[in-house]
Amino acid sequence: MSGVVTFSDLKNAHPAQWQAAAEDWLSLSKHALQAAEDIRANGSRPLQENWTDAVGRExxxxxxxxxxxLEAGGDVMRGITMVLDGLASSMEYAQRTLRHALDLAEAYDIDVDENGNTSTRGEGVTSEKLTHLNDVSDLIKEALRQAREADALAEPELRTLMGKTYESDPSKALDEAQTAASHTQMNILSAAIPDGSDPQVVRDWWAGLSAKEQRELMRAEPVRIANLDGIPESVKLDLRGRDGKYDRVKQVQWALDHWDDTSIDKLDNNCTNFASESLKQGGVREKPDSGWGPGWSDDSWGRDDDADSGWWDERTDYSKSWGAAENLQNFMxxxxxxxxxxxxxxxxxxIFYEQAGDNEHIEKGNTHHAAVVTAVTPDGDVKYTQHTSSRQNVSLDGRLHAxxxxxxxxxxxxxxxxPSWY
Incomplete structure (x- = not known):
């Protein structure tokens, strides 16, 4: 779909075709990555080790x-998968919104023509009829806006990605092409959500989604959903956390806002510092040291308000569980x-990475990296945000091979x- 999406286009669209295309591209991506791994394991490495003259090196x-x-192509193709997945989901939501508008039109005795224009049936226009007419008309407009924004975001990104399928640098393909595609996917999904300027549109839109679609959007865009007028308060409470221990939406919002904020980088490696700070900013209370101070006991979590960098500061200003991945994981x-x-x-x-394979610098079983889950897309792709290196809403599955x-x-x-300590 390209150009202006019409009422008829949306009504007759088949998002399942985009989903099928996404699955095909994902399969191609996996085959390319596996082929790259096989060539390295069975070709280039053995040659380097056993054929050391000029011919062997060449x-x-x-x-x-x-x-x-092949690896670079696999990562670019994974990016294409992301955009198509986002487009398929967003178009499904837009179609659901349109169908809900048409259902309301039928219930309110409102006619909708082939161009999406509305008119009342019968004699006379009461204030109630006019309200219903406006509600249906606004919901149709919202459905078309969703579809048009999704299409406008997807089309140029897919064109860009298709031009990079011959990329030869795996790091560029992953850190530039696939990351941009991941962000586009999230923008496409965000486009499926009303802007909130009219709470009644939000209420009608939300009511028209299935329970499954509501859950999908809550996982994909928790911050947008939680801050939208017209969303039921019970839904917002589910997102923020019903136990009242801390606000998961604020935690995610902070991580997304500070993913590239180097002012918090006080330690040699700040991945766990970033994860801990996100929890604190979300409202998790520190577990203070029960022993003497300064310093922190093994069974504590927190940092001093004036925490600074340096060898001594790391030992006195931060608990062991604050800045080391394995300690944070085990403490929580x-x-x-x-x-x-x-x-x-x-x-x-x-998210924690535990070493399961051979690495001369990392002991097996050691947890050495931490990140924050900031979204989960409708197709189940976990997006995370982290420091060292700084990344926002990148794909767990798409980056794991690297x-x-x-x-x-x-x-x-x-x-x-x-938290069980308060």
Missing amino acids: AAADLKDVADR LQNGGHEVPVSEAMPGDL TEKAEGEQRVRVVRVS
């Missing part, structure tokens, strides 16, 4: 180039939190924080 270099191109699991499957991740959960290529096999653990 052959190894040629195979490395082929593997790099031992103090009310619990691990959930990646498939059940929710915004506000923490992490494992650099550091060895990883066990990804998702921890849901639920």
